[in-house]
Amino acid sequence: MRKMVRAVTLGTALTLMSAGLSAQTLRWASAGDSLTLDPHSQNHGQTHAVSHQIYNPLVYLDMDSEMQPGLAVSWDVTDDPNVWEFKLREGVTFHDGSPFTAEDVVFSFQRAQHANSDMRPLISSVTRVEAVDDHTVHIHTDGPTPLLPNNLNDLFIMSKSWSEEHNVMTPQDYSAGEENHAVRNANGTGPFQLVSRDPDVRTELVRNDDYWGKDEFPLAISRVIYTPIQSSPTRAAALLSGEIDFLQDVPVQDINRLSRANNVKMLTGPENRTIFFGMDQGRDELRTSNIQGENPFADRRVREAMNIAINREAIQQVVMRGQSVPAGMIAPSFVNGYTEALDSVPETDVNRARELLASAGYPDGFRVTLTCTNDRYTNDEAICQAVTGMLGQIGIDVRLDARANSIHFAELQQAELDFYILGWSVPPLDSHYVFDFLLETKTPDTGAWNFTGWSNEEFDALSRALPTETDLDERDRKIARAWEIVQEEIVYLPVHHQVLNWAVREDIDFTVQSQNKPMLKYLNFN
């Protein structure tokens, strides 16, 4: 504790001396660490969250999830619909002092498209990136891509000369015997620069006083100390005892306790993640059911019965302790294509559900196994237990199988599950992302996460027209029609949108960012 007191006094003293730029240390904690500082190696939320403080993408989502200019100042499609033009910010330097130019952008795209990069799928439509002059780049795509910028939110720009110098022209290769320099070192253009990095222990950043946005943003923090704290009670305790100032993953069970504490402030906002259940409707017969020769899930009446048997308000109040938003569609409110009507929650009606089941030919219900994660989503196993009971009320005998996500997802990928839980986030903030992965007919190129066997020609036609539809009004109409089909067919059973809970020290002024990526340059002290 003495150390902390010293830090505060030191902080006050420096503030008085510099009178203008504040000297405030922010001790930031979350449940898991960034996996690597190499910005192209992993496509992983917390890894990007840390990289955003050090590196900049061309465009980024601000605290309200609005797209803002990062290293690009303007962007538009050229006369050729297959080419995007990005005008780059001038006078930007990397932390090592070297100037930022179009060559760095060209290099970063190439690096992100390398086989060792996980960012590759996001820019798979990009065929070539060309530096027109020092501050203009042309991005060539294999077809019109009106939403290309939406995929560039987390695509960070690295310095070409630095990468050459440290031999990190490609992301870490797992078969190599050696560690890549970029895993624990960084040279970005972001608001903070790296001082030290001890993975899983402590990452220290200091303010970049040459940051291009220093007049635009508060940039009130002079030093950031980032620590992962895995155990939830310890995380809450560290905040209560004043050892950390900003906690990203507040344990749900501690929210009440923390909001009562007088040195802590809770911040709550919607998260970009919807939890839902999928049912295999395509098979002739379920693997885990007592019904032989037919698949109950293939009957829309059964799906409707299940949909109205699930009491989402009860799950919100009892399982989630109020920390969720009951959902009717698989897209949170800030996604293009969302409407309140689509997201309206079906009224729970157990009697009608029983009638529907009877009319579908299952008056005594049927048996099925629900496969669930127990370490992936907030209270995932408890949600499944609740749903098991609710479906039991209408005669569906659900056997619950809860296990680690590493096993769940491996089996799901093999399309081996009859009835499963899944959570989905929509980083590009557009409905097409949901359609493409969850709803289009499963082929090697589409419907990568559609394990329901559902397939609808009209829907596929609408969804496949979206990427190249340049008339945005027409595009929105297609999205609306596509959602209509999905809702009518009850392909999935949405449960709720997750809510994000952050907590800060009382005197900190900050809001929740729905992508769970805090942009510390916006944080202010009162």
Added chain:
Amino acid sequence: MIAMLVRRIIQAVLVMLVVAFISFSLFQFVGDPINNMVGQEATQQDRAELRERLGLNDPIPVQFMRFVGNAVQGEFGISYRMARPVSEVIAERLPATLELALVSGVLAITLGIVLGVYTALRRDGWFSHFIMSSSLIGVSLPTFLIGILLIYIFSVELQWLPSFGRGDTVPITDNWSTGLLTVSGWQSLILPAITLGLFQLTLLMRLVRAEMLEVLRTDYIKFARARGIRQRSINFHHALKNTLLPVITIAGLQLGSIIAFAIITETVFQWPGVGLLFINAIRFVDIPFMSAYLLLIALVFVVINLVVDLLYFVVDPRLRVTKSSSSR
């Protein structure tokens, strides 16, 4: 002696191989690392390519042989989770675990012996009763609960000690940085050391007490008393010395479990040791790290057992005689 040592070492290598093979086969059930390594956008083809690159498509015996071949050369591959060489990461984190284990081991042994002797000599004192009944807590409460309780009392309510981390560390060599040379390092060490050592402390205390009571009843103690030797000298010279033989054995074996089972304590206190890494590795299905860790723990146990066996040999002359006569 030499022949026995060689035999023991061959046995140890066999044990290590078996442990390595069992742990390796277990990994087939922990799930698929691929999903943790790629984003939700990755296509089936991307996943298949990565699986191929990591060599996960090869048959288990092939993967196992490759693992053993590399392990013999001290190569454990690149951690999937941290993208760094496993051997380097372990070398970096082992000091934290060893320091924690050492301090809690010393704590457990000294306090265990002192309190054990005290409660044996003052069997009916109120303080002995108090210690004996409160020692039940150490035996019965699970480690994580003790840790959380200590954090609640000393960090949240009293705000005396930090709730997580290792404090400031001082580098000694390239890989070894110690927290034992700074004030905040010691402050951070207190709660985890108590949490980790409490079980062993109570165990040793009860063992010492029982042994002491046993020895104090023997004839030679009665005889010593009859000869008029001072009580103090009987207790500490004659009795305690004979009590300590089994205690040393147990303490040695417990040191192994302190190192191996620091996992929970490290997780509760975010102590940056190898146990915490192991928990993370399991969640992430970081196969290279998990196999290296299990091998390391097997090595710790094998070495400690070997040392204990040799100590028997040195300490107990009877053993030496029978061994040498049978080998003739």
